[in-house]
Amino acid sequence: MPHSSAAVPASGLRHPRLTGTPEQWLTRVCVAIPTLALILFFGYPLLTIFWQSFVLWDGTLGLDNYAAIPSTPGLVTAGINSLSISLSTTLVCILLGFPIAYALERSRIWLKPWVRLSLLLPLLAPSLVQGLGLLFLLGRNGLLYQWTGIEQNIYGYWGLLISDVFYTLPQAIMIIQAALRNADARYYDAATVMGATPRQQFFDITLPNCKFGLLSAAFVVFTITITDFGNAAVIAGDYRVLATEIFSQVSGQQNFGMGSVVGIILLLPALLSVYIERVASQKQFGGSSENRIPLDPAASRGRDVLLGLVTYATAAAIWAIIAVVVFASFVKLWPYDMTLTLANFKVNIASGYQPIWTSLYVSVAAALIGIVLLFLLAYGVRGLQGRLAQAIYLLSVLPVGVPGLVLGLSYIFTFNDPHYPLHWLYGSALLIALCNFYHYHTQGFLTMATGMRMVPQALEEAAACLGGKMRHVMGDAILPVIAPTVLAVFFFLFMRSMVTLSAVIFLVTPQLNVAAVSVMHLNEAGFVSQAAAFSTIIILVVSAAMLMMRTLVYYFRPNLSSGTS
Amino acid sequence: MSLELSHVHKSFDGFQALKDISLSVGPHDFVCLLGPSGCGKTTLLRIIAGLLQADGGEILFSGQDLGQMPPRSRNFGIVFQSYSLFPNMTVRENIGYGLRIRREPPARIAARVDELLQLIRIPDMAERFPWQLSGGQQQRVALARALAVNPRLILLDEPLSALDARVRNEMRHEIREVQRRLKIPTIMVTHDQEEALMLADTIVCMNNGAIEQVGSPWQLYHEPGTRFVADFIGLSNLLSADWTRRHAPEMLAAHPPPADESRWLLCVRPEHIRLAADANGPATVGAVTFLGNLCRMTLRWGDMDLRVEQHAASAYREGDRVRPTIDPAHGCWVTA
Numbered sequence: 048m049p050h051s052s053a054a055v056p057a058s059g060l061r062h063p064r065l066t067g068t069p070e071q072w073l074t075r076v077c078v079a080i081p082t083l084a085l086i087l088f089f090g091y092p093l094l095t096i097f098w099q100s101f102v103l104w105d106g107t108l109g110l111d112n113y114a115a116i117p118s119t120p121g122l123v124t125a126g127i128n129s130l131s132i133s134l135s136t137t138l139v140c141i142l143l144g145f146p147i148a149y150a151l152e153r154s155r156i157w158l159k160p161w162v163r164l165s166l167l168l169p170l171l172a173p174s175l176v177q178g179l180g181l182l183f184l185l186g187r188n189g190l191l192y193q194w195t196g197i198e199q200n201i202y203g204y205w206g207l208l209i210s211d212v213f214y215t216l217p218q219a220i221m222i223i224q225a226a227l228r229n230a231d232a233r234y235y236d237a238a239t240v241m242g243a244t245p246r247q248q249f250f251d252i253t254l255p256n257c258k259f260g261l262l263s264a265a266f267v268v269f270t271i272t273i274t275d276f277g278n279a280a281v282i283a284g285d286y287r288v289l290a291t292e293i294f295s296q297v298s299g300q301q302n303f304g305m306g307s308v309v310g311i312i313l314l315l316p317a318l319l320s321v322y323i324e325r326v327a328s329q330k331q332f333g334g335s336s337e338n339r340i341p342l343d344p345a346a347s348r349g350r351d352v353l354l355g356l357v358t359y360a361t362a363a364a365i366w367a368i369i370a371v372v373v374f375a376s377f378v379k380l381w382p383y384d385m386t387l388t389l390a391n392f393k394v395n396i397a398s399g400y401q402p403i404w405t406s407l408y409v410s411v412a413a414a415l416i417g418i419v420l421l422f423l424l425a426y427g428v429r430g431l432q433g434r435l436a437q438a439i440y441l442l443s444v445l446p447v448g449v450p451g452l453v454l455g456l457s458y459i460f461t462f463n464d465p466h467y468p469l470h471w472l473y474g475s476a477l478l479i480a481l482c483n484f485y486h487y488h489t490q491g492f493l494t495m496a497t498g499m500r501m502v503p504q505a506l507e508e509a510a511a512c513l514g515g516k517m518r519h520v521m522g523d524a525i526l527p528v529i530a531p532t533v534l535a536v537f538f539f540l541f542m543r544s545m546v547t548l549s550a551v552i553f554l555v556t557p558q559l560n561v562a563a564v565s566v567m568h569l570n571e572a573g574f575v576s577q578a579a580a581f582s583t584i585i586i587l588v589v590s591a592a593m594l595m596m597r598t599l600v601y602y603f604r605p606n607l608s609s610g611t612s
Numbered sequence: 613m614s615l616e617l618s619h620v621h622k623s624f625d626g627f628q629a630l631k632d633i634s635l636s637v638g639p640h641d642f643v644c645l646l647g648p649s650g651c652g653k654t655t656l657l658r659i660i661a662g663l664l665q666a667d668g669g670e671i672l673f674s675g676q677d678l679g680q681m682p683p684r685s686r687n688f689g690i691v692f693q694s695y696s697l698f699p700n701m702t703v704r705e706n707i708g709y710g711l712r713i714r715r716e717p718p719a720r721i722a723a724r725v726d727e728l729l730q731l732i733r734i735p736d737m738a739e740r741f742p743w744q745l746s747g748g749q750q751q752r753v754a755l756a757r758a759l760a761v762n763p764r765l766i767l768l769d770e771p772l773s774a775l776d777a778r779v780r781n782e783m784r785h786e787i788r789e790v791q792r793r794l795k796i797p798t799i800m801v802t803h804d805q806e807e808a809l810m811l812a813d814t815i816v817c818m819n820n821g822a823i824e825q826v827g828s829p830w831q832l833y834h835e836p837g838t839r840f841v842a843d844f845i846g847l848s849n850l851l852s853a854d855w856t857r858r859h860a861p862e863m864l865a866a867h868p869p870p871a872d873e874s875r876w877l878l879c880v881r882p883e884h885i886r887l888a889a890d891a892n893g894p895a896t897v898g899a900v901t902f903l904g905n906l907c908r909m910t911l912r913w914g915d916m917d918l919r920v921e922q923h924a925a926s927a928y929r930e931g932d933r934v935r936p937t938i939d940p941a942h943g944c945w946v947t948a
Contacts, residue, residue: 233696242684255700
């Protein structure tokens with residue numbers, strides 16, 4: 048972006064006093080570059096999708112796209128199906144997620160580290176791996192049929208429900224865990240002395256105080272489910288849902304207007320869930336009390352046995368689904384010849400291993416672009432005050448409310464337009480990288496901003512007062528403290544880019560394909576073992592990245608007490 | 613209605629948190645458990661509340677053994693430092709919670725809550741949530757919540773330490789007044805000696821899991837039994853028998869040293885040393901700190917630095933030669 052620094056005075060800083068120290072100018076440039084990029088690659092595309100929803104097929108404007116929803120074949124059915132699958136997934140996730148979160152935070156069950164690890168697994172693979180695993184377990188050629196002869200049709204509502212549950216459950220559990228974690232032991236001590244039984248304490252204190260967490264988890268699960276593409280593509284079969292419908296409307300029938308209308312409909316629950324989550328984080332109990340006394344769950348055999356059973360069974364199922372995919376990738380001819388082989392890794396589609404390399408390139412690019420822009424933004428925003436800073440902050444956290452599906456659509460509308468100055472990016476791996484980065488912009492920004500807040504102002508000022516130049520302040524005061532955060536953000540963006548499907552599905556072409564989409568294509572073409580092999584490679588890469596992240600973050604953790612890095 | 617503890621002890625993973633605690637609390641007493649952090653005072657309070665089980669010893673309340681009685685059957689009231697009001701309940705619901713779980717009729721609960729809101733002087737805040745109250749108001753509500761069930765004993769766990777100085781002082785008076793009016797035996801844990809001196813009928817001074825001394829505030833200040841108590845409560849000068857013999861022999865006449873004098877020290881409070889300007893005096897004034905009504909100074913006397921407090925009117929300056937005298941009516945021997 049060579050022209051972006053020239054655009055600084057034009058982007059809202061047109062005050063009469065444009066003077067300032069070199070440091071102030073540095074701050075302005077730091078904010079201007081990422082903000083401009085945010086507008087170009089997130090704000091403008093999002094506006095385009097709104098605009099596009101009013102553009103009719105003959106180029107005129109109107110509400111006809113909205114009016115046409117009821118008469119579009121399949122769309123109403125898909126809408127009803129999407130709603131019912133999302134509602135049932137939400138219900139199951141809350142009913143199952145609460146006891147597991149409760150077991151992790153408020154019980155003395157064994158093997159908690161193992162359970163936590165299990166809950167990380169679905170994050171290591173593209174969403175469609177749940178569907179794939181389920182097919183290997185319960186499908187027409189699945190293990191269950193092989194072992195028992197019980198035949199069933201896993202395609203459709205039940206298959207989709209199960210794979211969506213296993214995909215979203217970990218995220219629901221993490222949100223509920225956070226709501227349960229902040230409790231102070233003194234609430235319960237006070238209640239005990241006042242005469243409340245454990246049962247009364249649960250219903251009068253625990254449950255009311257995590258209702259926002261439950262609500263937030265419900266909305267997050269609902270949003271992920273209704274916008275998820277991967278599992279629906281693999282296992283939904285004839286059960287049409289909005290995510291697959293929107294894809295066929297846009298990719299198949301080039302019906303952009305209808306696509307954008309559905310996209311905007313899908314935006315609503317997502318934005319609502321972001322709002323609920325923000326309210327929830329403020330209303331959870333004892334959120335910010337500093338000298339909190341953590342809860343030490345009392346011994347209770349009955350509770351632990353019951354919660355343990357639910358938790359272990361769920362964790363085991365998560366393992367089974369991932370493990371069967373990895374296992375299938377080493378099997379000669381599933382399910383007839385179970386001898387182990389590496390043959391599946393000799394992929395015989397035209398592009399071969401190219402999608403893996405593209406995925407790696409895209410993910411590294413997204414992570415690198417991400418940490419540079421996010422670092423500048425987090426550094427610059429810290430020195431800004433007032434309405435402009437608030438606006439930039441809001442824009443930075445908005446992407447979390449936009450489902451990947453909608454972002455992908457908006458990219459097509461924006462970058463496919465030959466009049467858009469950045470049209471030349473269309474069809475490039477770089478655009479996929481940018482799309483992935485802005486898809487996960489919010490989480491990266493919040494992490495980076497939190498890390499930046501940990502830099503002691505005194506350290507920075509001391510370095511400056513000692514006569515340090517900017518690069519000294521940066522190198523001696525800021526970087527040592529923020530290095531682990533930068534690493535964490537890098538690997539976060541890398542890992543998400545490796546597995547995300549819903550946004551990139553609109554941006555891939557036959558010439559430019561990424562690994563997660565290849566798994567889908569291989570599965571559709573009937574090469575299930577090779578689809579499994581591709582999944583295994585993705586899982587391995589992402590697991591290695593996660594391991595590397597943990598090691599490096601630990602190695603570079605700031606040691607503020609002794610002042611060295 | 614009195615509490616009797618005998619030979620109570622408790623260990624955590626081999627660490628002895630409480631060693632052989634025996635204590636009795638009378639029917640209307642306000643008892644303060646005073647000591648530095650980690651001395652075991654909170655552990656003792658939690659054992660009395662029933663939130664912890666003692667490893668051994670006996671706890672009787674009005675002759676009834678509390679050992680196996682669950683906390684909810686004890687009918688005690690407890691107030692914590694802060695953050696213990698249920699955030700999902702209004703002030704009214706918080707105060708009425710104990711009555712609600714005792715299945716009192718709603719009309720009775722409402723009447724009792726109104727009565728308590730009057731007592732703690734925030735009658736118009738019944739429908740607010742805890743986060744809408746100031747720290748002092750939250751602690752008043754916590755106190756009302758503890759009182760609602762007519763407890764047989766009130767336990768206060770550092771109830772004021774999270775409040776700012778002005779509110780804390782106000783609350784001290786209020787707690788004392790409420791306790792005097794209701795005549796409920798009360799045990800308060802604190803690490804603040806000023807608070808203990810001001811509130812308590814009896815102070816239990818604790819150190820390293822054991823009781824150092826039990827007595828009235830006056831006794832603990834004027835007749836400390838151990839070096840720890842003399843140091844922890846107020847300022848003190850601890851003089852060896854040898855030094856006293858050389859520099860202030862009149863003190864030995866008034867307070868004959870115990871037999872094994874090397875194991876005892878004479879405790880003299882700073883305000884009991886009087887100074888007279890004397891160019892040939894045996895002592896020199898060191899650093900002087902002005903405290904408004906008082907002047908605190910160090911005094912080089914013999915080979916010791918003593919702490920002295922004088923009214924600010926009679927200020928001395930650093931380097932002045934003085935002749936000090938210790939008031940023989942005060943002072944006592946403490947174990948070293």
